[in-house]
Amino acid sequence: MTDLLALDDVNVYYGPFHALRGNTLTVGEGEIVSLLGGNASGKSTTMKTILGLIKVKSGTVRFEGEDVTRASTRHRIKAGIASVPEARRVFPQMTVDENLLAGAYTRRDRVGITEDLERMRDYFPRLAERRRQEAGTLSGGEQQMLAFARALMSRPKLICMDEPTMGLSPKLVDQVLDEIVRINKELGVAVLFVEQQAELALSIASRGYVLATGEIVLKGTARELLDNPQIQEAYLGKAKKA
Ligand SMILES: Nc1ncnc2c1ncn2[C@@H]1O[C@H](COP(=O)(O)OP(=O)(O)OP(=O)(O)O)[C@@H](O)[C@H]1O
Ligand SMILES: [Mg+2]
16 A cells, blocks of 8 residues: 655755754554654654655655655645644634635635535534634634644645644643544544654554654654653653743
8 A cells, every 4th residue: 555645765954954864754544643752853844844845855755656745835735735833823813714714725616615614613613613713812722723623624634733732731632632533533634743742642643753863763653662761761851842
């Protein structure tokens, strides 16, 4: 079976700085995969590379077998890649509904879009109640929900989520993880998500990769990684985000 997403020997630079070092990573159809690593290890850079927001120096990015290494972000979104960026950026001055519709900007099927808007309101009743509220005035947890729902509005096959649980209370963290599992099960959407808390991430992922200074230093099934003492070491002594 072809992988849904496949990065092969990808190198990315910011000027002279070698940010991703020959990284190879796959996500299968309908799979939940976690990307772990401390601060500045290259997690967000990997996400931006998949979305086409950063140029790849060498190596390939494939989606459903198609080489999208040089493809535009718009092309990738149309192909089925969606993202929930770091800090869950919503459009603050737009309403909840406007944010959701913005998520469907590459689509032309108005009937389908309206159906999906309804579906998102069913999935996230809180967003339905607040459909005319400016997104910037939502709580952190609600903004996370909106960023997630907005990503789903493009009918993706893969969602890339960059630290969706950051800054949320433990209860909301559980809720976000539950939502990821639910969307994955019910819609069959594959999820690649960045998380600093390895145990949390691996509780819902089938596999994981660990980044350190731009390199994938460990990979395995969730079980293998949880049992690996290096995982603990990798996170000890590293400053955690507040
Ligand atoms: N636009 C840029 N120009 C130069 N260097 C950059 C740029 N963006 C990121 N970097 C550097 O690349 C490295 C990896 O950054 P990245 O944002 O991918 O880390 P991260 O793993 O997401 O970290 P965090 O957990 O803090 O979000 C860092 O050292 C960062 O300073
Ligand atoms: Mg980051």
